[in-house]
Amino acid sequence: MEGSTVSTSSDCESDATKWLAPAKLNLFLHIVGRRDDGYHLLQTAIQFIDVCDELSFTVNDEGEIRCMGADGSIRQQHDLTVRAARLLQEECSVRKGVDIHLKKVIPTGAGFGGGSSDAATVLLALNRLWECGLDTCALETLGAQLGADVPVFVRGEASWVEGVGERLQAMEFHETWYVAVFPRVHLDTREMFAHPELVRDCIPIPAKDLVLQQTQNVFEPIARQHAQIEHAWQWLSRYSRVRLTGSGSSLYAPCKSQLQAEAIVADCPQGLDAFAAKSMNRSPVYSLCGYNRV
Numbered sequence: 001m002e003g004s005t006v007s008t009s010s011d012c013e014s015d016a017t018k019w020l021a022p023a024k025l026n027l028f029l030h031i032v033g034r035r036d037d038g039y040h041l042l043q044t045a046i047q048f049i050d051v052c053d054e055l056s057f058t059v060n061d062e063g064e065i066r067c068m069g070a071d072g073s074i075r076q077q078h079d080l081t082v083r084a085a086r087l088l089q090e091e092c093s094v095r096k097g098v099d100i101h102l103k104k105v106i107p108t109g110a111g112f113g114g115g116s117s118d119a120a121t122v123l124l125a126l127n128r129l130w131e132c133g134l135d136t137c138a139l140e141t142l143g144a145q146l147g148a149d150v151p152v153f154v155r156g157e158a159s160w161v162e163g164v165g166e167r168l169q170a171m172e173f174h175e176t177w178y179v180a181v182f183p184r185v186h187l188d189t190r191e192m193f194a195h196p197e198l199v200r201d202c203i204p205i206p207a208k209d210l211v212l213q214q215t216q217n218v219f220e221p222i223a224r225q226h227a228q229i230e231h232a233w234q235w236l237s238r239y240s241r242v243r244l245t246g247s248g249s250s251l252y253a254p255c256k257s258q259l260q261a262e263a264i265v266a267d268c269p270q271g272l273d274a275f276a277a278k279s280m281n282r283s284p285v286y287s288l289c290g291y292n293r294v
Contacts, residue, residue, distance in 0.1 A: 028215035030202035075205030120153030156283035
């Protein structure tokens with residue numbers, strides 16, 4: 001993914017059927033325990049970046065739900081976009097269906113939350129297009145059934161996140177430029193959470209006491225055991241402090257300016273995909289496409 005193009009507000013104004021699904025960064029990620037059912041209890045801070053998948057929707061009267069990629073291929077039925085649409089359809093007893101057209105920009109399986117973001121945008125868009133009338137809390141609850149990252153994308157605010165992803169507190173973080181790197185390695189989330197070396201007993205931090213420089217991402221030592229990720233880490237750390245997003249495999253580092261970020265991207269070694277991105281405290285689903293929270 002080189003020099004990713006991000007949609008602008010004018011794009012959304014000229015095409016009312018276009019909805020954006022932003023990528024995210026985990027500014028840190030701690031595991032503070034486990035529930036009796038085995039689910040890990042997390043503390044993390046999530047901020048969006050201006051790299052977005054694009055979705056458009058065509059409502060049909062047949063009740064069919066289909067998702068097509070940019071090349072016209074039908075995506076798998078277990079795809080989160082399809083699951084999100086079906087979940088909302090069942091919850092609200094909707095008889096109509098939808099054809100979802102998805103243009104992927106966010107690398108998949110990379111820790112940027114692209115699939116979860118797509119699912120959240122489907123819930124938000126279809127809630128309006130199908131006239132379901134659900135409020136944000138109801139949509140967040142539905143989103144939690146699809147994945148731990150979906151609720152924060154539904155809410156559309158940079159957030160402090162706890163529990164298994166369902167406890168959110170809006171926060172304002174510094175909006176800055178980053179270089180993000182996808183090492184072309186896909187890490188299996190379940191395998192990462194099951195890894196015997198994973199630290200699961202971090203001391204909980206009150207949100208009001210958060211100092212990002214004193215935090216970590218507990219998946220970093222495990223991810224860096226992969227040669228390609230370590231190669232990316234060593235290259236990017238020449239320029240700035242490096243951190244893993246999610247359970248990997250992608251890395252990011254803050255920059256002083258867009259110019260610096262683009263200069264680092266231009267120096268990216270072969271075998272890595274690097275791009276410059278600006279962080280955001282508000283999702284473009286709302287600010288660019290005029291979605292009013294209900």
